[in-house]
Amino acid sequence: MFNYRVYWTFTKKSFLRSSVYRFDVWSRLGSNIIFLLMWGSIWTALYAGREEAGGVGFEAMLTYIVVSQFLTGVNGAGTPLWEIQEKVRTGDIALELMRPFDIPLRYLFADIGSVAFYIVTALLPLYTVLFIFMDLALPTDWLTWLYFVVASIIGFMIRYCIEMSFGLLTFFLVETGGIEDIFYFAMSLLSGSVIPLWFFPDWLATIALYLPFQGIYYIPNAIFIGEIAGAEILVSIGIQLFWVAVTYMTLRLIWNRASRKVVVQGG
Amino acid sequence: MLRYVELYFKLVGAGIRAQLQYRFAFVMRIVGMITAYSGTAITMWVMLYQFQELGSWNFYEMLFLFAIAILSWGFCIILFFHFRSLDTYILNGTFDRFLVRPINPFFHFMAMKFDVAAFGQFIFSIFIFIWVSIELGIDWSFGKFLFLLASIVGGVLIQGGLLVIISALAFWTTKSEQFYWVVMYPARNLTNYPLVIYPKFVQWFTAFVIPFGFVNYFPAAVILGKETPFFPENIGYLAPIVGIVFFVIAYYIWMLGLSRYKSTGS
Amino acid sequence: MxxxxxxxxxxxxxxxxxxxxxxxxxxxxxxxxxxxxxxxxxxxxxxxxxxxxxxxxxxxxxxxxxxxxxxxxxxxxxxxxxxxxxxxxxxxxxxxxxxxxxxxxxxxxxxxxxxxxxxxxxxxxxxxxxxxxxxxxxxxxxxxxxxxxxxxxxxxxxxxxxxxxxxxxxxxxxxxxxxxxxxxxxxxxxxxxxxxxxxxxxxxxxxxxxxxxxxxxxxxxxxxxxxxxxxxxxxxxxxxxxxxxxDRFGKIRTLVVDLEESDCILQLSGGKVFKEEGNRYWIHFNRDEVSASELIAQITSTHNIKDLTVEEPEIESIISRIYQEGFQDLPNPVKV
Structure with a gap:
């Protein structure tokens, strides 16, 4: 039985807990701004005064980067990988297994709490100001906004499932450093978070299109600036849903193996 | 002085042996670092696939810029990276052990760790140097090579100096690790790309306040013969001196912090 | 020296x-x-x-x-x-x-x-x-x-x-x-x-x-x-x-007695039961006011004692008593 109340408690708790670590919030926001400055400068320099490149206008491209950096902030506020590794290392995971809830879901709901706190207190104020003062191409109809929000949320879930799956590898490997780096690389490049897929060499774009990462940043960003429009939007969201299903099933599979390992070997 | 050099190698040797106890983790870290840096290099390549140039720097020039940063950062990890966690040492009381011994505490703390996993940085950056030198046909005269080495030393001192200053903050604020992640980590990422693309105040800041521009941008501009708008030509030659000055300042800040620690004990 | x-x-x-x-x-x-x-x-x-x-x-x-x-x-x-x-x-x-x-x-x-x-x-x-x-x-x-x-x-x-x-x-x-x-x-x-x-x-x-x-x-x-x-x-x-x-703070001794029956109420002059467990009783007394043998005599008049011990005060309990009672009573600091 799915008991909403239990999971909702985790969300509330982690929302409140986040307010205690204010230094954390500010430092995240600080580095988010610096990275925004960095990618904004890089794209300004790449366009080098041109009005458009590869069929995409400069204003739209800048918007892409700002939105992407916003979503990076959202996704970066949840830390399932780090947390689950800590639990496995300290052996606390065995304690959690005795509790009457599902662990991957418990972390998802806890994540939603801290992400919500970060969005409300830091990201929304900052990016509202940016959108007001910068020349950015905002969607004009509310439906695009809606699609963007939906695509972002699905993107968040995809990222969560992938990150959690990587985190669970801690159960099987003593040191996950190298694998983690591959994951972070894939997350930053193949997701289109800093370079949109249309600027990729064709072969790489093809690879990226067949991987789940594009669902995290590329699809919501492109919807926002209208590069994905019309019927394409629904197709893209369909692709995202497909990847949520696949990554979620992968996560469950890995989790089943991992938890069995704890039960059998005592962590 | 000679005694300290000898002692440094003894202490550092112990550090290496300690690390080699975890061989698998050691190899994985090297693999991880090479992967991460290759990731950045690939990102640069994809970025320039369509655009060819970033602020008049082409792909190979950017790789060169990147490789200088990585190489000096590699030495920095070896020598100074553990400085950022001074706050933990102070909080759990282990820092006092450096103060009950008859040697300079800065030296003792510095020699405590020696992170050999920085081999990842060396393998990566040396590979890039060779590749880029061939692609760009850089003519490595002895003087040029010497200048590269000197500016690597400068870069190590600048980045090491910043780590030392960040660690000294722990003497006043009881925080240091977090300052690393807020200040230094983003700053390092910023300097992976030619400074010329950033707003003027950022360029100014990275040249004169936290002199990260001297880690790779200015020296690379000298070696590759690139222009550095807004700055005097060949300003890069100053890199080693900037490094020494910055590090000396950092050392005195650290010692000042230590004397404060001794009078407050917190 | x-x-x-x-x-x-x-x-x-x-x-x-x-x-x-x-x-x-x-x-x-x-x-x-x-x-x-x-x-x-x-x-x-x-x-x-x-x-x-x-x-x-x-x-x-x-x-x-x-x-x-x-x-x-x-x-x-x-x-x-x-x-x-x-x-x-x-x-x-x-x-x-x-x-x-x-x-x-x-x-x-x-x-x-x-x-x-x-x-x-x-x-x-x-x-x-x-x-x-x-x-x-x-x-x-x-x-x-x-x-x-x-x-x-x-x-x-x-x-x-x-x-x-x-x-x-x-x-x-x-x-x-x-x-x-x-x-x-x-x-x-x-x-x-x-x-x-x-x-x-x-x-x-x-x-x-x-x-x-x-x-x-x-x-x-x-x-x-x-x-x-x-x-x-x-x-x-x-x-x-x-x-x-x-010496100064160690005057309180503990007498531990095992009686034949449990749930007894011991009324003793100069001693106080501060703990009991089954038929074992712990009694505090000040050795300046009453001696151990006097106390034992009092008990045996009404109950049968199976076993007994007198515990010396541990310095630990002395120190904790000093902390509790304050330091006014301490002997003047003497140099050894």
Whole structure:
């Protein structure tokens, strides 16, 4: 039985807990701004005064980067990988297994709490100001906004499932450093978070299109600036849903193996 | 002085042996670092696939810029990276052990760790140097090579100096690790790309306040013969001196912090 | 006898910044802070002679470790003077460091990931111990402390007892005339504690090393030291022989009796039941007011005693009583 109340408690708790670590919030926001400055400068320099490149206008491209950096902030506020590794290392995971809830879901709901706190207190104020003062191409109809929000949320879930799956590898490997780096690389490049897929060499774009990462940043960003429009939007969201299903099933599979390992070997 | 050099190698040797106890983790870290840096290099390549140039720097020039940063950062990890966690040492009381011994505490703390996993940085950056030198046909005269080495030393001192200053903050604020992640980590990422693309105040800041521009941008501009708008030509030659000055300042800040620690004990 | 440690009117104030939370607080605290002054050590004077073994005790936060830190040169005093083996520690920290050995029971000073022997070799270099002296000391310590059973084991794999043995040997490698021991037996089992105490006694006697011991384990003090310095709230409240305190505060004895029946109500003049378990009763009495035999006689008049013991007061309970009852009643500090 799915008991909403239990999971909702985790969300509330982690929302409140986040307010205690204010230094954390500010430092995240600080580095988010610096990275925004960095990618904004890089794209300004790449366009080098041109009005458009590869069929995409400069204003739209800048918007892409700002939105992407916003979503990076959202996704970066949840830390399932780090947390689950800590639990496995300290052996606390065995304690959690005795509790009457599902662990991957418990972390998802806890994540939603801290992400919500970060969005409300830091990201929304900052990016509202940016959108007001910068020349950015905002969607004009509310439906695009809606699609963007939906695509972002699905993107968040995809990222969560992938990150959690990587985190669970801690159960099987003593040191996950190298694998983690591959994951972070894939997350930053193949997701289109800093370079949109249309600027990729064709072969790489093809690879990226067949991987789940594009669902995290590329699809919501492109919807926002209208590069994905019309019927394409629904197709893209369909692709995202497909990847949520696949990554979620992968996560469950890995989790089943991992938890069995704890039960059998005592962590 | 000679005694300290000898002692440094003894202490550092112990550090290496300690690390080699975890061989698998050691190899994985090297693999991880090479992967991460290759990731950045690939990102640069994809970025320039369509655009060819970033602020008049082409792909190979950017790789060169990147490789200088990585190489000096590699030495920095070896020598100074553990400085950022001074706050933990102070909080759990282990820092006092450096103060009950008859040697300079800065030296003792510095020699405590020696992170050999920085081999990842060396393998990566040396590979890039060779590749880029061939692609760009850089003519490595002895003087040029010497200048590269000197500016690597400068870069190590600048980045090491910043780590030392960040660690000294722990003497006043009881925080240091977090300052690393807020200040230094983003700053390092910023300097992976030619400074010329950033707003003027950022360029100014990275040249004169936290002199990260001297880690790779200015020296690379000298070696590759690139222009550095807004700055005097060949300003890069100053890199080693900037490094020494910055590090000396950092050392005195650290010692000042230590004397404060001794009078407050917190 | 020569005083090896002289402490006069030692004071240490801490300005404690009011904790500001958050990033803004941390930044603000760089510029401006509000302080509360806390006097950790108010006015402490004592001298310790060469070869003495002194227990330096007090409740948590009394100023024990602050004093030790000033003696080891880690902290600079805010007033008064300290001299350790003729040296002012905070002015000449490195020279002082060669004269002292320090063991922090809770934290090792050994290299965590390395075989134990390597820590000794590194400390030999740090303290510039000559080869002969190193060999001699290692031979002695190996002999008494049985170091050889774990010299090749990484420190992180040692048991707590082994680690403490290694730590104390490490602190003595450079033949310091003075040894500071901070909770040297904490967490050890009875056997390991006993071993540790024997060793401390031995090096104190044979090498005439002056030992300053801070501990919560009163048995350590009782078994090792003749003299104790008791501090509270940054001030010295007692300095003298342990036996004096024991006499003064040790008048309350405990009589433990096993009766044939349980649930008895014992009405005794001069004694008070403070605990009962089944048919066993614990009775406090003041030996100045009533003797044990008088009490026993009172009990046997109404009940049958199966077994009995009279318990001597432990210094531990004495100290805790001193803390509870205040220090006014303490005998005037006597110099031993």
């Amino acid at each position: 020569v005083p090896i440690i002289e402490v006069e009117h030692l004071m240490k104030d801490f300005k404690i910044a009011k904790r500001e939370t958050g990033f803004a607080g941390a930044i603000r605290s760089l510029v401006k802070r509000e302080f509360i002054t806390k006097e950790a050590v108010k006015d402490i004077s004592f001298t310790i002679e060469e070869g003495e073994m002194v227990g330096y005790i007090g409740p948590n936060g009394a100023g024990k470790s602050t004093t030790i830190k000033m003696l080891t040169g880690i902290l600079v005093p805010s007033g008064g003077s300290v001299r350790v083996n003729g040296i002012i520690p905070y002015e000449n920290r490195q020279k002082n460091a060669k004269n002292i050995g320090v063991v922090f029971g809770q934290r090792t000073q050994l290299w965590w990931d390395l075989p134990t022997i390597e820590s000794f070799e590194l400390l030999k270099e740090i303290y510039q111990v000559s080869n002969e002296r190193y060999e001699e000391n290692m031979a002695t310590f190996t002999d008494i402390l049985g170091l050889d059973e774990f010299l090749d084991t990484p420190v992180r794999q040692l048991s707590l007892g082994q680690r403490m043995r290694a730590d104390i040997a490490a602190s003595l490698l450079h033949d310091p005339p003075i040894l500071f021991l901070d909770e040297p037996t904490i967490g050890l089992d009875v056997v390991a504690k006993e071993k540790m105490r024997t060793f401390i006694k031995e090096i104190n006697k044979e090498r005439n090393i002056t030992v300053i011991l801070t501990t919560h384990d009163m048995e350590d003090i009782e078994k090792l030291c003749k003299r104790m310095v008791l501090i509270d709230h940054g001030q010295k409240v007692y300095d003298g022989e342990i036996s004096v305190v024991k």
